Amino acid sequence: MPTFVIAGASLAGAKAAETLRDEGFDGEIVLVGSEHELPYERPPLSKGYLLGNDSRDSAFVHPAEWYAENNVDLRSGVTLTAIDRDQAAVNLSGPAGTELLHYDKLLLTTGASPRRLDFAGSDRDEVLYLRTISDSDRLRRAFQPGTRVVVAGAGWIGLETTAAARAADCPVTVLEPQSTALYAQVGPELGGVFADLHRAHGVEFRFGEHAVEFRPGMVITSAGAEVPADVVVVGIGAAPNDELAARAGLEVSNGVLTDEALRTSGENIFAAGDVANSFHPLLGRRVRVEHWANALNGGPAAAKSMLGQPVVYDPVPYFFSDQYDLGMECAGLPFPGTYDQILYRGDPATLEFIAFWLSSGAVVAGMNVNVWDVSDDIQSLIRSRRPIDPSRLTNPDIPLPDL
16 A cells, blocks of 8 residues: 655645545555644734634644544654655654654655844844744733834734734834835835835834844844834744755755656655745746745645646745735735836725736736735736736726726
8 A cells, every 4th residue: 555655744734635535545644743733724823813813723724533534644743854765765753763654655845944033132032933833822922912022024924923913012113124014025115005004003113124132121223223122023034944855865946846746856755835946837937935825725736746647736826914904915926026017906005906016018916905806817817928908907997807
């Protein structure tokens, strides 16, 4: 009976296991995760769960009994320490000791880890990160009324934790070396909109500055400012957990390299989710996408590829964010340098609009802010790759499907 091993009890890993069973695979599935938790989704950790609106169980991909009922061998608290490609085996280490486990197919869904800051005092217990459900628990305990919070980084995690801290009545100062919020994610134009949203909720931004020292009660910035702080939250991005693959001799560059079918350079080894840097046929280049939808869709795609089914994994990248009373969805990857124009349907000042990033007249990304049921239409525009008449694109009286 064949054995499929999934390294990483994540959303991608759990959805891959589910898909294998749905597709009729009746061999052994071993799902290995180093955390002592059921596989869970990460968006609640900076949104509903962190805010106290959602229960802990709401983050889990499946209830505990699902794994036994579907004959999935979930091994929590077990770390995959090495891949032996010659023997087609992995080394496992856990409470019961070590084990050499042979595989017929191996899927890497090992995710990513927060990038760390190194400054005087950065090793103190009051310096927090957000990646795991335990991290979210620590932030929930730290965000008490009056607790002075400094957030290092104005990316998505930084801004979502900022919103949660303000909801808990914490004074918040955000340090960001770039000139605006979300600079690397959506460019300065939309970053300014989000910064203004947070300012309206009492957040102070210090752009062009970063932390150089943390001492109890205070952060010293690169500009010499002394910012009151009881807690520091660091949100400066994540690095792929690709060391295991690199040690095994797989091709690695900002993640485990895969083709459009999520196959790595190693025979019978696949990768999906945050750790995979995959060739994307629609975009014509490799991309490593850390957002929820990539794990949700990438795990099932990798499972089908493991079963030998034809797979071309090319979804339009998608992510969403909730901050205060603003909800948004974004399709595409509007990084600075990938677009030459931004057009708006609606007024960004009202926080109810759609933004379109264009390159040579074609839509390459779109964000709907407090406007709903349009994400599929935006993705269709991106897939078309066709230049769009700007007057029609910005006209709210013309339905998006008509474009």
